[in-house]
Amino acid sequence: MALKIKINGKSQVLEKAMTLFDLIKAKGLNQNRIAIEYNQNIIDKDSLSGILIKENDSIEIVNFIGGGR
Amino acid sequence: MNENLSFYSLYSKYKNLDFSTYFKKVNDDEIINSFNKRSLNPDNLLALLSVKAENYIETMAQKAKDLSLQHFGRAILLYTPLYLSNYCINECLYCGFNSKVKFKRKKLSLEEVEKEATFIAKTGLQHILILTGESEQITPLSYIKECIQLLKKYFTSISIEIFPLKTNEYKELVALGVDGLTIYQEVYDEKIYSQVHLKGPKKDYAHRLDTAQRAGDAKMRTINIGALLGLGDWRKEAFFMLLHAKYLQDLYPEIEISVSLPRLRPQVKNFKAISKVSDKNIVQIITAARIFLPRLGITLSTRENSSLRDNLLPLGITKISAGSTTAVGGHINSKEKDVQFEIADQRDVATIRRMLLAKGYQPVLKDWVGV
Amino acid sequence: MKDSLTLAGKEINNRLFIGTGKFPSKEILKKVLAQAQSEVVTVALRRIDLESKEDNILDFIPKNCQILTNTSGARTAKEAIRIARLAKACGCGDWIKLEVISDNKYLLPDNLETIEATKVLASEGFKIFAYMSPDLSVAKKLIQVKATAIMPLGSPIGSKRGVKTKELVKILIKEIDAPIIVDAGIGYPSEAAECMELGCSAVLVNTAIATAKDPVEMAVSFDLAVKAGRLACRNVNQETSEFAKASSPLTGFLRDE
Numbered sequence: 001m002a003l004k005i006k007i008n009g010k011s012q013v014l015e016k017a018m019t020l021f022d023l024i025k026a027k028g029l030n031q032n033r034i035a036i037e038y039n040q041n042i043i044d045k046d047s048l049s050g051i052l053i054k055e056n057d058s059i060e061i062v063n064f065i066g067g068g069r
Numbered sequence: 070m071n072e073n074l075s076f077y078s079l080y081s082k083y084k085n086l087d088f089s090t091y092f093k094k095v096n097d098d099e100i101i102n103s104f105n106k107r108s109l110n111p112d113n114l115l116a117l118l119s120v121k122a123e124n125y126i127e128t129m130a131q132k133a134k135d136l137s138l139q140h141f142g143r144a145i146l147l148y149t150p151l152y153l154s155n156y157c158i159n160e161c162l163y164c165g166f167n168s169k170v171k172f173k174r175k176k177l178s179l180e181e182v183e184k185e186a187t188f189i190a191k192t193g194l195q196h197i198l199i200l201t202g203e204s205e206q207i208t209p210l211s212y213i214k215e216c217i218q219l220l221k222k223y224f225t226s227i228s229i230e231i232f233p234l235k236t237n238e239y240k241e242l243v244a245l246g247v248d249g250l251t252i253y254q255e256v257y258d259e260k261i262y263s264q265v266h267l268k269g270p271k272k273d274y275a276h277r278l279d280t281a282q283r284a285g286d287a288k289m290r291t292i293n294i295g296a297l298l299g300l301g302d303w304r305k306e307a308f309f310m311l312l313h314a315k316y317l318q319d320l321y322p323e324i325e326i327s328v329s330l331p332r333l334r335p336q337v338k339n340f341k342a343i344s345k346v347s348d349k350n351i352v353q354i355i356t357a358a359r360i361f362l363p364r365l366g367i368t369l370s371t372r373e374n375s376s377l378r379d380n381l382l383p384l385g386i387t388k389i390s391a392g393s394t395t396a397v398g399g400h401i402n403s404k405e406k407d408v409q410f411e412i413a414d415q416r417d418v419a420t421i422r423r424m425l426l427a428k429g430y431q432p433v434l435k436d437w438v439g440v
Numbered sequence: 441m442k443d444s445l446t447l448a449g450k451e452i453n454n455r456l457f458i459g460t461g462k463f464p465s466k467e468i469l470k471k472v473l474a475q476a477q478s479e480v481v482t483v484a485l486r487r488i489d490l491e492s493k494e495d496n497i498l499d500f501i502p503k504n505c506q507i508l509t510n511t512s513g514a515r516t517a518k519e520a521i522r523i524a525r526l527a528k529a530c531g532c533g534d535w536i537k538l539e540v541i542s543d544n545k546y547l548l549p550d551n552l553e554t555i556e557a558t559k560v561l562a563s564e565g566f567k568i569f570a571y572m573s574p575d576l577s578v579a580k581k582l583i584q585v586k587a588t589a590i591m592p593l594g595s596p597i598g599s600k601r602g603v604k605t606k607e608l609v610k611i612l613i614k615e616i617d618a619p620i621i622v623d624a625g626i627g628y629p630s631e632a633a634e635c636m637e638l639g640c641s642a643v644l645v646n647t648a649i650a651t652a653k654d655p656v657e658m659a660v661s662f663d664l665a666v667k668a669g670r671l672a673c674r675n676v677n678q679e680t681s682e683f684a685k686a687s688s689p690l691t692g693f694l695r696d697e
Contacts, residue, residue: 007490008487008488008490009487027490028493029488030496032531033496033498033530033531034488034530035485035526035527035528035529035530035531036529037526042525042526042529043529044529045529045531060487060526061487061488061490062485062486062487062488062526062530063485063486063488063496063530064483064484064485064486064496064497064498064507064509064527064530064532065461065483065484065485065486065497066459066460066461066462066463066466066469066483066484066497067459067460067461067482067483067484067510067512107614108614126691126694127689127690127691130689130690130691131690134690319615348693348694349691349694352691352694376693377693380690380693383690384690
């Protein structure tokens, strides 16, 4: 059963149910370098594998870039 | 009070400093640096108050004069004290109103207050400082308020030098039109403080120390603090007084902070000054004060003689008293002999005005109008 | 001679802070940071682009550098708070260069929102470096709500116009009992030196280094200028008196007693 969700503001379809941990792995991201906001809440990275993604969930994934002034 | 801040914590930082050893270590470079800096820290102030800085007294005077002209121009505010009562429950060894001293006490009736006011107003003065001893029973706040309401008809500015009040009481007086508070710590050295204040509410050092701040919280427009020079080591006392002034300036940028440098005058038999304060010492304190805090008000009373007062003017004095008496009812009856302390400059207001004009200063009798 | 700056309990020995934006490449940034021996560098936070694989900026910043995350992009206190919390969740500490800008024309900071955000974040333990338009009462309020340092702008971001706010910055240095770090507007090493001479605790430079012909050489130049200015500041008062002027003595009336 496919799930419609939003990642960084863009609609995406997940082909199967998965946890946040599975998603990060599938996207090839290093979890030590990012922060994840799941439905507006910042998620402790230790609990990623316990969160099962649901229909209409909104996920923000951020990392650092060059910046300063 | 403001988030439990108190000058006491700053005082505590320095109270155990061995001042005489510190002053001995001050070198010439530190003194020269101190009067060349844009912004001075407490160490710089100590350098300016050191024994060695006496070698630079003329240089300090020149610098103080320049700063005074830059910040105040050539205007000197005139005021006169008006004693309402000499009843007092405190036992302060150096004071003529000490409750132990036997003399016939006096408190002005409202009619007498009005007579004094009429007399003073005729001289043209618009700034007065009202004084009492401390006696909530005989001169309660309600009496002070009645006097203020009466005096408002005659004067544009009323300052008070009465017993310490609470913040809300100061607020009430500010609402009535009081714009200035004068409160001397007398002596910043806690030990000496307890030795010379034997009895009465004034014995509470910390309460007195925070009085200026309570008035500041009540939005008093001007606050004048002071140390009675002679009670403790004057270099140390001047240091703490100026540190206190800076503390208040920083805490209340909107309030005009002034200091007084009263020297102990003969008034009580058998009480000898603990430290001697020479004219040169007074010059050093005034110039150090001006250099440390360029916009600080400096008040000079008639405790000092006329020639010294005239000579001190250019060094940074911003406010002087004129036609003074320290006796209750003394403006009308100049023979009143029960004084708080003896005055040395007996000149009347007109004479002081002429002196100021001759020296190129503008005597200011009224520097603002409340609306 | 050691002359370190302590920020949030951490000892910093290099007073040139470098911003990591606008560099021609991350490799050049890496060289710049190595050559200038930077200890505090700013980074920004962005949504990951899941389509294109990019090198992570953190791989180009030496491990011993303190990361100072810029909340750039925040238009309100609320947005800045969100960015700061996300930055902390990334695992690079809790030092935040708080920047709230609602004005896209001049990129001037919103001082009121900055105070609001500082209040919330500092109470959560963040170390707040508040970017602001130099204003004494705002700086005082920022310190009251526990900002770690005040970062007044020299001139608008990226403008390289120098320290146009000098008189106001001087007042902050004199009145505020916390590090003052000029941020934005510094275009030339001489201007960085001037800030340090005035008594700033550090300066933050990005555009002037990143857009130089040779960013590495420019970074070295800034490093030297900051050190020169700092040394001057520590010694500027050693000059002799200018007050030995002849005029009628003011203390002639004093006689030996």
